[in-house]
Amino acid sequence: MLLSISWRNIWRNKVRSLVIIFSVALGIFAGVLAGAFFKGLANQRIQKVINTELSFMQIHNPGFEQSSDFANFIGNAQNIEDSLLKIPNITGVTRRMIVQGMAASAETAAGVLISGVFPKDEKTVTTISKKIIDGEYFDGIKRNPVVIGKKLAEKLNVKVRSKIVITIQDIENNITSGAFRVAGIFSTDNNMFDESNIYVRFNDIQKLTNFPVNATHEIAININDDENLSGILASVKELTGNKLDVKTWKELSPEMSYLTESMDMFMYIFIIIILLALLFGIINTMLMVVMERTKEIGMLMAIGMNKLRVFSMIVLESVLLSLTGGVVGIIIGAISSKIGETHPIDLSMWAQGYQQLGYDAFVYTQLDPSMLIKITILVIITGVIAAIYPAYKALKNDPADALRIE
Amino acid sequence: MNNVIEIKGLTKIYNSSEIKVKAVDGIDINFKEGEFTAVVGPSGSGKTTFLNMLGGLDRPTEGEVIIGGVDVWKLSSRKLIDFRMNNIGFVFQSYNLIPVLTAGENVEFIMQLQGRPKKEREVRTKELLEAVGIGDRIKSRPSKLSGGQQQRVAVARALASKPEFILADEPTANLDSAATVGLLELMSQMNKKFNTTFIFATHDQRVMDKARRIVTIEDGKILKDEYFERE
Ligand SMILES: Nc1ncnc2c1ncn2[C@@H]1O[C@H](COP(=O)(O)OP(=O)(O)O)[C@@H](O)[C@H]1O
Numbered sequence: 001m002l003l004s005i006s007w008r009n010i011w012r013n014k015v016r017s018l019v020i021i022f023s024v025a026l027g028i029f030a031g032v033l034a035g036a037f038f039k040g041l042a043n044q045r046i047q048k049v050i051n052t053e054l055s056f057m058q059i060h061n062p063g064f065e066q067s068s069d070f071a072n073f074i075g076n077a078q079n080i081e082d083s084l085l086k087i088p089n090i091t092g093v094t095r096r097m098i099v100q101g102m103a104a105s106a107e108t109a110a111g112v113l114i115s116g117v118f119p120k121d122e123k124t125v126t127t128i129s130k131k132i133i134d135g136e137y138f139d140g141i142k143r144n145p146v147v148i149g150k151k152l153a154e155k156l157n158v159k160v161r162s163k164i165v166i167t168i169q170d171i172e173n174n175i176t177s178g179a180f181r182v183a184g185i186f187s188t189d190n191n192m193f194d195e196s197n198i199y200v201r202f203n204d205i206q207k208l209t210n211f212p213v214n215a216t217h218e219i220a221i222n223i224n225d226d227e228n229l230s231g232i233l234a235s236v237k238e239l240t241g242n243k244l245d246v247k248t249w250k251e252l253s254p255e256m257s258y259l260t261e262s263m264d265m266f267m268y269i270f271i272i273i274i275l276l277a278l279l280f281g282i283i284n285t286m287l288m289v290v291m292e293r294t295k296e297i298g299m300l301m302a303i304g305m306n307k308l309r310v311f312s313m314i315v316l317e318s319v320l321l322s323l324t325g326g327v328v329g330i331i332i333g334a335i336s337s338k339i340g341e342t343h344p345i346d347l348s349m350w351a352q353g354y355q356q357l358g359y360d361a362f363v364y365t366q367l368d369p370s371m372l373i374k375i376t377i378l379v380i381i382t383g384v385i386a387a388i389y390p391a392y393k394a395l396k397n398d399p400a401d402a403l404r405i406e
Numbered sequence: 407m408n409n410v411i412e413i414k415g416l417t418k419i420y421n422s423s424e425i426k427v428k429a430v431d432g433i434d435i436n437f438k439e440g441e442f443t444a445v446v447g448p449s450g451s452g453k454t455t456f457l458n459m460l461g462g463l464d465r466p467t468e469g470e471v472i473i474g475g476v477d478v479w480k481l482s483s484r485k486l487i488d489f490r491m492n493n494i495g496f497v498f499q500s501y502n503l504i505p506v507l508t509a510g511e512n513v514e515f516i517m518q519l520q521g522r523p524k525k526e527r528e529v530r531t532k533e534l535l536e537a538v539g540i541g542d543r544i545k546s547r548p549s550k551l552s553g554g555q556q557q558r559v560a561v562a563r564a565l566a567s568k569p570e571f572i573l574a575d576e577p578t579a580n581l582d583s584a585a586t587v588g589l590l591e592l593m594s595q596m597n598k599k600f601n602t603t604f605i606f607a608t609h610d611q612r613v614m615d616k617a618r619r620i621v622t623i624e625d626g627k628i629l630k631d632e633y634f635e636r637e
């Protein structure tokens with residue numbers, strides 16, 4: 001009955017309670033939507049980095065990542081690739097030769113990271129082939145095709161079919177160079193990536209450098225779902241033993257996994273600030289409630305309601321008040337975030353500087369149900385905290401004084 | 407017959423501001439089971455203070471209040487609340503009922519505080535509201551009831567906890583004369599029906615006329631203590 005007393009007490013002063021409920025709802029709505037927005041933003045960015053740059057997992061010879069030593073390659077690459085493809089949930093495997101070099105057009109030159117890839121396999125792992133804005137992904141040019149980023153194309157002032165000379169060191173550390181023709185120009189949303197990465201066919205660069213035919217610097221793996229990451233990692237490690245260095249995207253790019261965490265943190269700080277602001281409004285309301293009901297509370301204490309029950313009654317009222325607003329806010333926030341999962345928020349107005357950093361102009365929100373539970377708990381805590389001082393005041397009521405009619 | 411209440415040397419001195427007020431001044435008195443007593447006296451004579459000390463609401467400066475053998479003011483404040491709940495029924499002048507609860511819920515509430523089972527509470531609530539003559543208003547909120555009806559609910563609520571006695575401080579002060587007579591009639595009936603001891607403060611002559619014992623207080627002292635035969 002305490003619960004129903006507290007609930008009905010809220011509606012004694014409808015306007016006052018609705019003001020509080022509305023403010024809590026608004027604050028929580030903003031918090032939920034902002035949380036879903038930033039989560040979506042972070043995940044979209046991560047997804048993109050995985051799809052274009054990292055892939056879910058990479059295998060190297062130990063030490064290659066640090067030194068990029070050309071001679072530090074994996075020997076029996078084809079066998080490993082075949083075995084990897086038999087692991088369940090792995091959807092694609094590709095190998096690459098990686099070498100630093102110089103790309104020069106008729107006008108100028110730039111340092112680049114050259115990946116020698118198998119275009120067919122590469123398509124099963126990364127989405128560069130889908131980011132082609134001009135020309136085609138290795139098709140259309142018969143001899144020595146190269147796929148370069150838009151930013152680099154601008155820098156070198158080249159177009160599709162333009163000639164580029166690539167200069168690298170071969171396996172004996174001799175400088176060697178080859179003429180390539182631009183087959184396609186890609187554009188990810190990451191300008192830095194587009195400026196420094198170019199793709200050629202494995203066989204072309206292998207011939208140029210005398211790299212062993214069956215060797216590789218890097219094996220990249222695609223999987224069906226990030227959820228399966230740790231399970232697949234275990235299987236891959238079992239296959240490779242200790243001889244090779246297997247890393248997931250989280251280890252390959254720690255800043256990406258921090259991104260999610262820091263977005264979460266940011267959201268909670270945001271919500272806590274909102275709740276803190278609301279806290280004072282609720283305290284004020286509850287103080288008014290306690291003052292208005294001095295005589296009633298005195299009567300309740302006189303007829304046998306003990307301090308714990310009086311305290312609970314006030315705390316319950318405050319919690320129900322905040323929670324009503326919180327639930328309304330969560331529902332509206334969740335619905336809006338759900339809509340945002342299929343109808344992206346368009347940031348193109350501000351997106352220019354922002355795209356330099358690799359973020360999308362369109363952000364799909366992402367609603368995390370566990371966040372809603374945590375917010376609910378935070379709202380309840382706010383309600384409890386807001387009630388402590390008013391409830392303490394109520395307990396200091398002396399029933400004899402409260403009931404005395406002046 | 408047993409003494410329900412024994413009072414010895416009960417004194418209350420208010421120390422507010424500069425002046426000391428001796429609101430109740432060394433009262434000795436006993437109340438027996440089933441008595442129907444009016445405490446009368448002019449305004450400011452100490453009736454409320456006396457009743458509050460008797461009801462465990464206001465701590466005496468001196469003296470003892472012994473209810474059913476328990477020295478009330480020696481109880482811890484926590485035990486005192488439970489003691490009040492189980493032994494004393496209260497009817498106040500106003501602010502008696504919880505406005506957000508219906509008449510029935512108000513009566514039931516105190517039994518719930520006592521931890522009585524739901525079935526018993528429901529049966530007893532119905533019974534009592536019928537006994538006080540408003541069985542048909544069980545679902546009405548206090549604001550939908552007249553002053554007299556509200557005080558009837560308060561009497562039912564006071565009876566619900568099966569107390570040793572019921573204290574009523576000017577229960578008719580806010581009522582018109584018809585309602586006043588009605589309420590007194592009801593209290594007297596309940597007194598006879600359940601043999602519940604009633605002690606009420608009043609300065610209303612019509613109320614006094616119903617009492618079978620009248621204790622007159624002046625300046626915090628007992629002036630007269632008379633018994634009457636009534637029909
Ligand atoms: N809380 C208090 N502080 C100081 N004086 C009080 C207080 N309550 C009552 N008094 C004084 O005690 C006396 C008795 O008051 P009260 O018991 O209310 O009388 P009654 O109920 O008969 O009118 C009065 O003089 C009143 O002014």
Ligand SMILES: [Mg+2]
Pocket residue numbers: 453454455575576
């Ligand atoms: Mg009085």
